[in-house]
Amino acid sequence: MNARGLRALSIATVASIAAGLAMVFFYAPEEASQGFLQKIFYVHVPLAIVCLCGFMAGGLMAIQHLRSGESRWDLRSYVAIHMSLIFGVGVLISGSIWAEGSWGHWWVWSSPTLVSFLIIFLLYATYQPLRFSIEDPERQARYASVFAIAAGAFVPLSYTAVQMSSSYVHPRVLGPTYDNLPGSMMLTFLVMLVGFSLLFVSLWKLEIAAKQARWQLRSLRRRLTDEPERPRRRSAAPSLEAPMPRSGPALPQPATSTAALAAGGERAIGAGAGAGAGAGATAQRQIA
Amino acid sequence: MSASEPALVSAPAVAPALAPPARRVGLLAATAAIMRKEMRVELRTLESVPGMALFAVSTFVVFHFALNRTSVSGSLAAGILWVTLLFAAMLAVNRLFVADAEQGGFDALLLAPVDRSALLLAKAGSLLVYLVALEVVALPAFALLLLGTSLGPGLGELIGVVALADVGLAVIGTFVAALAVRTRARDLIGPLIALPLLVPIAIGASRGTAPLLAAHAGTVQVRWLLLLGLYDLVFGLIAYAVFDFLLED
Numbered sequence: 001m002n003a004r005g006l007r008a009l010s011i012a013t014v015a016s017i018a019a020g021l022a023m024v025f026f027y028a029p030e031e032a033s034q035g036f037l038q039k040i041f042y043v044h045v046p047l048a049i050v051c052l053c054g055f056m057a058g059g060l061m062a063i064q065h066l067r068s069g070e071s072r073w074d075l076r077s078y079v080a081i082h083m084s085l086i087f088g089v090g091v092l093i094s095g096s097i098w099a100e101g102s103w104g105h106w107w108v109w110s111s112p113t114l115v116s117f118l119i120i121f122l123l124y125a126t127y128q129p130l131r132f133s134i135e136d137p138e139r140q141a142r143y144a145s146v147f148a149i150a151a152g153a154f155v156p157l158s159y160t161a162v163q164m165s166s167s168y169v170h171p172r173v174l175g176p177t178y179d180n181l182p183g184s185m186m187l188t189f190l191v192m193l194v195g196f197s198l199l200f201v202s203l204w205k206l207e208i209a210a211k212q213a214r215w216q217l218r219s220l221r222r223r224l225t226d227e228p229e230r231p232r233r234r235s236a237a238p239s240l241e242a243p244m245p246r247s248g249p250a251l252p253q254p255a256t257s258t259a260a261l262a263a264g265g266e267r268a269i270g271a272g273a274g275a276g277a278g279a280g281a282t283a284q285r286q287i288a
Numbered sequence: 289m290s291a292s293e294p295a296l297v298s299a300p301a302v303a304p305a306l307a308p309p310a311r312r313v314g315l316l317a318a319t320a321a322i323m324r325k326e327m328r329v330e331l332r333t334l335e336s337v338p339g340m341a342l343f344a345v346s347t348f349v350v351f352h353f354a355l356n357r358t359s360v361s362g363s364l365a366a367g368i369l370w371v372t373l374l375f376a377a378m379l380a381v382n383r384l385f386v387a388d389a390e391q392g393g394f395d396a397l398l399l400a401p402v403d404r405s406a407l408l409l410a411k412a413g414s415l416l417v418y419l420v421a422l423e424v425v426a427l428p429a430f431a432l433l434l435l436g437t438s439l440g441p442g443l444g445e446l447i448g449v450v451a452l453a454d455v456g457l458a459v460i461g462t463f464v465a466a467l468a469v470r471t472r473a474r475d476l477i478g479p480l481i482a483l484p485l486l487v488p489i490a491i492g493a494s495r496g497t498a499p500l501l502a503a504h505a506g507t508v509q510v511r512w513l514l515l516l517g518l519y520d521l522v523f524g525l526i527a528y529a530v531f532d533f534l535l536e537d
Contacts, residue, residue, distance in 0.1 A: 066533055123484035126477065133471035143467060146530045147481070150463065153526050154485060157519065161488035164515055165495060 054084030059152020322410035359436030
C-alpha cells in the first residue's frame with residue numbers, strides 16, 4: 001500500500017517545518033537592508049525549489065510511464081504535477097508579497113527568476129485542461145506523459161532563456177552568489193527546504209493513497225451490490241482501474257471472484273487484440 | 289464483404305513466395321513523400337498560407353490604430369512583428385493535423401512500413417514552408433505599413449534571425465499540434481500550450497531583430513542567435529524523442 005510510512009513522514013514534516021519556522025523567527029539574524037521582510041525568503045525560495053523539482057520529477061515519472069506502460073506511473077506523475085501547481089500558487093503569492101515589500105510593486109518584470117517561474121506555471125496550468133479534454137483514459141495518460149516530459153525539459157530551458165534576456169537586478173540570494181549567505185541563515189534555509197520537501201512528498205503520497213483507497217472502495221462496493229459499472233465520468237485525474245490488479249500484494253482476491261475473473265478476461269482480451277493488431281500489421285507489411 | 293475475406297487471409301501465404309521481402313521505405317524518402325502530399329493539399333485547398341498572410345496584414349493595420357502611430361522602430365517594431373508572426377503561425381498550427389486525424393491519415397501512416405518520425409519531419413518541414421511563405425508577404429507589408437526605417441541594411445541578418453526562429457516555431461508548432469489534435473478543445477489547447485513554449489523563441493527573435501529595426505541600425509548580438517539555435521536543437525530532440533507516443537493508437 002502506498003500509505004505505508006505516511007505517518008512517520010507526516011511527523012517528520014511537522015517537526016522539520018516547526019523547527020524551521022522557529023529558526024526563522026528566533027535564530028536567523030535579521031537582514032541588514034530588508035529587515036523583517038527578508039524572512040519570507042525562507043518560505044518563498046524553498047517552495048519554488050520544491051515546486052520546480054516536483055515538475056521535473058513529474059516528467060521523470062512520465063518517462064517511466066511511457067517506458068513501462070504502467071498506469072501507476074501516470075498517477076504518480078499526475079499527482080506530482082498537481083501538487084507542484086498548488087505549491088506554484090504559493091510561490092507566486094509569496095513572491096508578489098516580497099516584491100511589493102522590497103520594491104513597492106506587486107509584480108516586477110526585471111526579476112528573471114519570477115518571470116521564468118510565471119512562464120513555467122502558465123505552461124503547467126494547461127496540463128489539467130489537456131487531460132480533461134481527452135476522453136479515452138489510455139490516450140489521456142499517454143498524451144499527458146508526453147506533455148509532462150516536454151514541459152519538464154522546458155523548466156531549465158526557460159530559466160536559461162529568461163536569465164539571458166534580463167539585466168541582473170534581482171537580489172540574488174541564491175544562485176551564483178549562493179555562498180555569501182551567513183552560516184545561520186544558510187542552516188535555517190536548509191531546514192526549511194527539507195521541511196517543504198517532506199511536505200511535498202507526504203502530500204504526494206497522501207493523495208495517491210486517497211485515490212487508490214477510493215477506487216478500491218468503489219470496486220468493492222460494486223462487487224457487493226452487483227450493480228453494473230457506470231460509465232466513467234469525464235475527469236482530468238488518471239483512471240485507476242487498470243493498475244489495480246498489478247499493484248502487487250494489495251488485496252488478496254479470491255480467484256473465483258467475478259471481478260478478478262473479469263479483470264483477467266479483460267487483460268486476456270486486451271492481449272489478444274494487441275497480438276491481432278500486430279499480426280495484422282505484419283500481414284500488411286508482407287502484402288506491401 | 290465475405291467474398292473478399294478469403295483473399296485477405298490467403299494473401300500473406302502466397303506473398304512471400306511471389307513478392308520480394310518487405311522493403312522498409314527510408315526515413316528521408318517517406319518524409320519527402322509526406323511533404324509532397326502536404327504541399328499538394330495546401331496548393332489545392334489553400335487553407336493555411338493565404339489565411340495566415342491576410343491575418344498578419346490585418347494585424348499590422350490593427351496595431352496602427354491601436355497604438356495610434358504611423359511608424360514604429362526598434363524594440364517596439366520587433367515586438368509587433370513577432371507577436372503578429374507568432375499568432376499567424378498559430379493559425380497553421382491549429383489545422384496542421386486536423387485532416388490527418390479526421391480523414392484517416394494517421395491510420396494510413398501507422399499501417400505503412402515507415403518510421404513514424406517521418407510524419408514529424410514532414411509536418412515540421414511543411415510548417416516551415418508555410419512560415420517562409422507567410423514572411424515573404426508579411427515582412428514587406430510590415431516595412432510598407434508600419435516600419436519607420438528601411439529594412440535594407442540589416443536584411444541579411446534579419447533573414448538569419450527569422451530562419452532560426454522559424455525552425456523553432458515549426459518544431460514546437462508541430463509537436464503541440466500533434467498533442468492537441470485529439471483533444472476536444474484543440475483550438476484552445478493548442479495555443480495555450482504553444483505560447484509558453486514559444487516564449488524563449490519570442491525573446492530571442494525580438495531581442496535579436498530589435499537593433500536591426502532601430503533608427504540607427506545596429507547588428508544582431510550573437511547570444512540571441514545562440515539562444516534560438518540551442519532552443520531549436522533541444523526542442524527538436526525532445527519532439528523527436530516523444531513524438532512516436534502521440535501516434536500509438
